[in-house]
Amino acid sequence: MCGIAGIISAKHNIEDLQEMVKLQKHRGPDHTGEYTDPGFCRLGHNRLSIIDLSAEANQPFTDNSGRYHLTFNGEIYNYIELKQQLKGHYNFKTNSDTEVLLAAYSVWGKFCLNRLNGMFSFAIWDSLEKRLFAARDRFGVKPFFYVKNDNEFYFSSEIKALNSILKHSDPNERVWANYFAYGSYGMPGDTFYQAIQQLPGGYFLEFQDGNLKLEKWYNFKNRLKAYSGTLSFKEAKQSYTEILKDSISLRFRADVPVGFNISGGVDSSLLLALVNKSQENNKIRAYTFYTGHKNYDELAWVEKMIKTTQNPLKKVKIQPINVIEKARFLSDIQDEPYAGIPTLAYAALFEAAKKEGIKVLLDGQGMDEQWAGYDYYQNSNNINIIQGLGKTSPFKLQVLNPEFQKLAKKPVYPKPFNNNLQNLQYRDLFYTKIPRALRFNDRISMAYSTELREPFLDYRLVEFAFSQPETHKIFNGIQKFLIRKILEEIAPKNLSYAPKRPLQTPQREWLAKELKTFTDDNLEKLRYSRASNWFNFKEIEKEWKNYQAGDNQSSFHIWQWINTALLMGD
Incomplete structure (x- = not known):
């Protein structure tokens, strides 16, 4: 790296x-x-x-x-x-x-x-x-x-x-x-x-x-032709597990210490379980973050998994003061907009690993896109590409000046497959979720001179999973079904059926309360930034007041404006 x-x-x-x-x-x-x-x-x-x-x-x-x-x-x-x-x-x-x-x-x-x-x-x-x-x-x-x-x-x-x-x-x-x-x-x-x-x-x-x-x-579509044969569920599970074990083994090739990041979800639980089946677990250190907010923290799930494997665990607490201290630094590192406090919290893991002499970290990125882990893969609510939005739109078009708004053209993504599920997976893999996450994660890992490896993005795994029938991915409403069945054999059952939790930090609460002054300051900076002519600030003030009054199902728009002030304010 x-x-x-x-x-x-x-x-x-x-x-x-x-x-x-x-x-x-x-x-x-x-x-x-x-x-x-x-x-x-x-x-x-x-x-x-x-x-x-x-x-x-x-x-x-x-x-x-x-x-x-x-x-x-x-x-x-x-x-x-x-x-x-x-x-x-x-x-x-x-x-x-x-x-x-x-x-x-x-x-x-x-x-x-x-x-x-x-x-x-x-x-x-x-x-x-x-x-x-x-x-x-x-x-x-x-x-x-x-x-x-x-x-x-x-x-x-x-x-x-x-x-x-x-x-x-x-x-x-x-x-x-x-x-x-x-x-x-x-x-x-x-x-x-x-x-x-x-x-x-x-x-x-x-x-x-x-x-x-x-x-x-x-050529991803052409590559899938090699997987034209139909495997039974049992055969697919066995074949995928073998590739998965090899992928993890390959990513432990290093002449420096290796650790890994863990959340309480299915993906990182599977990664942890398989790592411990192939490596000496007492030498592999795990990193996770928490905020102390019961509605968002996954620490209980993480500790439940760690209890079965006995890996050393470094718990990094994220507090509002960390946002104030690090937001501008990460903005400079990213060069472009980033995803908010969850990205900042994730960056803290690399900072902690660097302090402890760990140069390489693994994580579980890529499973949701392979095995249809997002809700909209089965309810077709694919309008928004931002997770955790609630029922309201995160996009406040009324705050944009009309001439600037005219520049926006709704992205149109290719649909190379004959079914909606694979087309959505393809979009997320090559155009939206994976490119976005990889960009954020590369820059925050490199900010702390650490290498991030993603074993679930081994191309063999992605191609194999993508080509499987829908029933291997979603069965009786259970998403990532095959993955959960693999994890069920090597981890406690309550972990293998843990629900998908898209939000991991209390961003929406912090911005309105603990980080209110931080938000106020950056909205003021936006007014005098190079981007000021893009906005109608009366509408921004209105939205900000509504947000503080409780209209905060989505905090994405608030973070967008903060992000822009950090990047465009000189």
């Missing part, structure tokens, strides 16, 4: 690259490296050492021929198996997955991508052809932002690094308008900045002689 940066330009400037890597140092404090091809290219790298901690594995990494130069962010979990396949074609000098990745590209070219099991964002400079090749993993776990400016090309792991090159980047008002009107965080190639784009998950790009080409390398 690292930070990558690059400048492809005849006028490249060493100071510009150095500023880019400096701004991303939190992503990799263990080593900073540079590569230069004079007159053509500069690559930068911030290293967080996880596999092969030696200096020989530092980046940018050059292959044996001296032709290819790699800057890489992420992990190739199956690097040991790939190394065996490549040994007859490449003379390895390190034990790193970095060298395996570069060897795979030098031998197989772009077709190496389909062989990789991992989370990755990388760029390879071909010093012979003067061509840049860059790619992003299937689901976009690791970020890749870029700017194309005439014949120049810049890329980085974080937006702030590119903003240092641009000096000033105007907001992408279309994306902002959709955020306020529909809760959208943009389409796969969008950012909240006009000049900055991102490479979508499952795509690669090539840049040569001023020409940029993007191409999709991961």
